Amino acid sequence: DAKTTQPPSMDCAEGRAANLPCNHSTISGNEYVYWYRQIHSQGPQYIIHGLKNNETNEMASLIITEDRKSSTLILPHATLRDTAVYYCIVSYGGSQGNLIFGKGTKLSVKP
């Protein structure tokens, strides 16, 4: 079973920041938090991952709480093309890197 809890759906206005929460209260010390998204009829796409520190890349920012029990994915300026299902996953990565997906959050970006 997935070790994460996410809201099933969220809406966001185009051009605004989308903040997607994730709870992972049972995460272990050497597990990473990964975010993937899946646009309709496509395979999942990696967004970002982190261990303890906040991370930022060209797609998004990842904010992990100090106790690591929750995190937030931030899309700073959402566009219509960001409409997708977003999955938060905890994983050891590396050779134990099979991903356990939950149901994710369906983000709808509206004009």
Added chain:
Amino acid sequence: DTGVSQDPRHKITKRGQNVTFRCDPISEHNRLYWYRQTLGQGPEFLTYFQNEAQLEKSRLLSDRFSAERPKGSFSTLEIQRTEQGDSAMYLCASSSREANRDEQFFGPGTRLTVL
């Protein structure tokens, strides 16, 4: 295009028939994964290869399922005696052991419909 490719993209078969899917990972990626996704659910892990060695299999991978990666490059997933419950999207992903991001790159999937 140097991404992960899967063939065929769609397959319709009758119950009881055998089907085989192919996955071509990103070249030089030594890790290859198979997942299955049903409507409204996230992908479920099936099996994982590092080079040609199959290192892990999910309990979802029944005796009717077999996966191979004979030369550590492309992989095949065969389903024997298909059942209607096998209808799903079958996703392949690859990753590189050397990449510090260890992200998995997914293909577009093969959608199987069992009638």
